[in-house]
Amino acid sequence: MSAPEQTIDIQNDALRVFNILQSGGIAIIPASVGYGIVATDPDALQRVFVTKQRQPHKKHAMIGSYALHRKLHVLPPRETGMVHLLTVDLDLPLGVIAPFREDHPIIQKLGKEILQRSSVDGTLSMLVNGGKFQEELSRLATEAGLPLMGSSANLTGKGTKSTVEDIEPEIREAADIIINYGRQRYSSPRPSSTMFNFKDMKLMRFGACFDVIRDVFWRFYGIRLPDDPGREVLFSGHLDANANVYN
Numbered sequence: 140m141s142a143p144e145q146t147i148d149i150q151n152d153a154l155r156v157f158n159i160l161q162s163g164g165i166a167i168i169p170a171s172v173g174y175g176i177v178a179t180d181p182d183a184l185q186r187v188f189v190t191k192q193r194q195p196h197k198k199h200a201m202i203g204s205y206a207l208h209r210k211l212h213v214l215p216p217r218e219t220g221m222v223h224l225l226t227v228d229l230d231l232p233l234g235v236i237a238p239f240r241e242d243h244p245i246i247q248k249l250g251k252e253i254l255q256r257s258s259v260d261g262t263l264s265m266l267v268n269g270g271k272f273q274e275e276l277s278r279l280a281t282e283a284g285l286p287l288m289g290s291s292a293n294l295t296g297k298g299t300k301s302t303v304e305d306i307e308p309e310i311r312e313a314a315d316i317i318i319n320y321g322r323q324r325y326s327s328p329r330p331s332s333t334m335f336n337f338k339d340m341k342l343m344r345f346g347a348c349f350d351v352i353r354d355v356f357w358r359f360y361g362i363r364l365p366d367d368p369g370r371e372v373l374f375s376g377h378l379d380a381n382a383n384v385y386n
Contacts, residue, residue: 152318153275161283164315167292167306170202171270172232172347173299173323173330174306176314177202177289179280181253184288188256190313193295199257200234200264202287204277208267211246212237217360218337225355226268231348232325234334239263245286257288262338269332272318291331298374301326328369329376345376 156166163180165187176191178184184199191197201207205226214222214237225231238261239246241254249257257263266273280287291299292306292314300306303319311317323330325347333346345367356362370376 147320149272149275153272153279156276156316156318157279157283159316160280160287161285165313167303167311167314167317168202168272168276168289169270169318169320169323170232170266170273171268171324172266172332173301173326174292174303175202175266175269175273175289176292176310177276177287179285179287181250184253184256186313187289190309191290191293191295193290197290197295198259198264199253199288199290200266201257202269202273202277202289203265203267204274204281205267207245207277207281208235208237208265210281211239211243211263212265212337213240214238214337218340221337221356221360222267224359225352229351229355230268231352231355232266232268232270232332233352234264234332234344234346235267236262236264236334236336236338236343238338244284245281248284249286249288253288260338262336264334266332270324272320296375299331301330329367331376343378345373345378 160179163183165178165183167174167176176187178187222235225233277287292310293300294307301323329346331346333349333352334344336343342364349367353364356364
């Protein structure tokens with residue numbers, strides 16, 4: 140028996156998700172680096188923290204775009220150029236960690252408690268260039284002046300999922316809507332995003348497209364990043380799993 144036909148309508152699906160998020164809901168959404176669980180409402184974000192069984196040192200990231208990154212992050216010219224090269228010129232997904240404008244209206248909407256749970260040492264992490272669905276949802280949230288926050292759709296420590304079917308039942312049950320676009324693009328050798336701290340110029344997590352990103356840092360900037368030891372040795376990809384980390 141052949142599988143039932145499915146269609147993808149990014150604009151309509153993103154709008155359906157956004158309407159639910161605006162009403163205080165939670166969504167599981169596709170990104171090129173794996174499925175994420177997102178919310179815009181502080182109470183909904185708190186429910187995500189509880190459901191994922193997150194420890195205090197685990198932080199939410201902003202689900203964004205290059206345009207939003209430029210609005211919120213504050214970086215010197217060279218580092219600004221690095222992000223553009225990686226995410227725009229070379230079309231790579233990247234978790235950008237950088238200082239941010241705390242007085243920006245979108246940041247102010249987070250509230251003090253959620254901001255504390257979403258920032259480390261004056262930096263905010265943002266997934267930039269995570270795929271067309273993320274870009275459209277981020278556009279809707281940005282136009283409405285709302286912070287779109289989230290993390291990987293999995294129990295803490297269990298790894299980013301490349302398919303909805305692999306997401307733990309309790310995580311799926313917490314979502315008011317799930318957009319299932321099948322297996323996501325960057326599932327091997329690692330799902331989830333490579334994360335780089337542009338404040339300290341330090342790699343924080345091995346993730347999708349790391350071999351390409353590593354080559355870019357060396358080829359264009361003379362910066363040598365470490366070798367990825369592989370998931371068997373370092374499952375989470377975090378270089379310091381016990382430090383305050385975004386996920």
